[in-house]
Amino acid sequence: MRTELTGCTDTQANQTKAHRFVQGLLKSAGLSMNGCAPFDMTLLGDGVPEAALSRGNLGLGEAYMAGLWDSQELDEFFSRLMRSGVTDTVNPFAIILHALSAKFTNRQTQDKAWEVGQRHYDLGNDFYASMLDGRMTYTCGYWKDASTLEEAQNAKLDLICRKLDLKPGMKVLDIGCGWGSFMSYAAEHYGVECVGVTISKEQSEWAKNRYSHLPIEFRLQDYRDLNEQFDHIVSVGMFEHVGRKNHRVYMETANRCLKDDGLFLLHTIGKNISKTAPDPWIDKYIFPNGDLPSIAQIATSIEGLFVAEDLHNFGADYDKTLMAWFDNFEQHWPLFSAELGERFYKMWKYYLLSCAGAFRARDIQLWQWVLSKKGVMGGYSRVS
Template identity: 60%
Template sequence: MSSQDFANELLAKADIQINGSRPWDLQLHRNDVIPRALAHGNLGLGEAYMDGHWDCEHLDQFFSRLLQARIAEQVHPSRLVMHSLKNRLFNLQGKKRAWEVGQKHYDLGNDLYQTMLDKRMVYTCGFWTQAKDLDTAQEHKLELTCRKLKLKPGMRVLDVGCGWGSFMQYAAEHYGVECVGVTISKAQIELGKERCKGLPVEFLLNDYRDLPAIFADKPFDAVVSLGMFEHVGPKNHRTYMQVVNQVLKEHGLFLLHTIGRNAGGTPPDPWIDKYIFPNGELPAIRHVGEAAEKLFVVEDLHNFGASYDKTLMAWHDNFEQGWPELQKNAKYDTRFYRMWRYYLLSCAGAFRARNIQLWQWVLSKQGVEGHYERPAL
């Protein structure tokens, strides 16, 4: 059987046709796309898309169908063995390598993120149950997060992986708390300080492992981490939990907001690792639970992964609308445009297929007296 026939057979299980007429069908411009994808998996497929060798009108639908039919499980790329071994044998998220994602992703350009994100610049999943637009969905997520942490005026809050300070700005303005945020992105700090000017908000350019030494005698009333745990890596999950335990007061709450996968034991996506989030790895539920053992009590676990589909589609819409202006900057060329489109829409398809999830964990050091009740929005 030829590679084209094999691909046709596989894609038919997802109701996808090669050179078909529907918006989720694959349009080939070169004959080597299929062999490239079979040999290299999503790395080959993604690079071929970046090179303009194939197209699809609605990539989100293409990936949603592909993942729902579990097509990837039926393909065993012959040239990704070393990628898998590398992730199992080495600590790719060690302190020296931890800064790479800041430089390659978060420092890409504040103009890109200002174009793509909501008005508060929240680069994590919105909460869409009562929202009809991105700004509202992100405000609802921030409000729900504050309520889950039971914030009160005068509290000191640590934000691990604070981005441009969106949570800290919201919490300081609406709950009267003082915030310290840590990030590994210089660009985020530069713009974040400007956006939070006049508020009791402080930014630190540090690795999370530096925090116990910095705050040895100044523990926080609450700790929040929105969309940073994905960069920690399984070999460091326990260290991360120990760090948070050390900087949190005995009766404080910790909210961990992270993307997660349904099962462990599989290596990170090689295309995402190479082009979007170097050295990242999504945890499974057991990874978080095992890392928290004897350090925290799990008070609440909330899955709203379906909201990430809507969030990513909204980001994509903003990116498309802003592209004419963005492309005036020479670093945002056609290959970047195709790469970023592939990133946003493939991830939207993955959340739509429920292939990956979004969890908010609320943890305490000793257990909340009586019981912890998840607040309503």
């Protein structure tokens, strides 16, 4: 469902200097302020250009949540904005301070690591069940031969199993197991045993009840406390919460827990440039203390610990996944509107559609790394 906006003109009268500057930035991205295209920005209140220039995406997102602007196609608005590169020209002091904090402090200590579970993943299982597929898979689907969200998520889970060449009786560790989508699929279709760790109480309790019949174990535990060996390891959509200060510790943990002939599959969102800070709006409202890694940062973190056998990028598939989640969110929102309220609706819509736009613009990526401890003899065969 798209919000219908009215008004296709923007007069020069009473425009502030900030207004004119932002209008110029939007024009260079193929966008207009109060234009007629469905992806254009429509101003519904005052102060939006000033908020965007002074606080970047934090100011823009908070203005959106306050109902001060909108776009019929918010996803395409962000896709065009990010693809153009104009956002790189806006670097307010508030963002510089945020970048310095990310660079010099460890925002993902063992105490802080639990915050994202409490604030994001523990929103409520019913809410996530209404948005996700049947297995509650909250990561990118694999749409190569899929036409529905369910098919795409099952294809992604099967792709991981095949990349690891899972066999009955193997024991697999899932770091950041979520609601157990991978572990349940692998146990049901490949006959393996699994141990998963999560920092979300809601996820752990739901999964334990749902999959009590399968040989899988759920632990409410920080990954740094792991100290036992497994045939293979997976981590799907968790590395984004580790933080650059902890990349090496994370990889040392995985190395310690992996048998010498095992494989480690790392599935993570990633960024194109290392020297960038976490998005301040996403950090404040969606994923506190999150930090997307770059290829260079991952490569540095595995040096001397793992051989990179394979790197597979299907980031464009996250656009489709997020749009499918948004469609489900819109469809089921009446069930949660009274409890969560209009501000939450706008926040969640901004989150899902701005991220879809970012992946569409190829501003961020989705990688699957296959890592071995000593190198696969004869070479690793790519599975697709």
